[in-house]
Amino acid sequence: MNNKQNRDLIKGRLIQIYTVAFELLTVIYR
Secondary structure (H helix, E strand, C coil): CHHHHHHHHHHHHHHHHHHHHHHHHHHHCC
């Protein structure tokens, strides 16, 4: 159970990083 929680936490963190990186790329290449 604890392992699944950690995996969900890491997945959420990765999604956050990807969204921020995508926003930065859109701002740069506008």
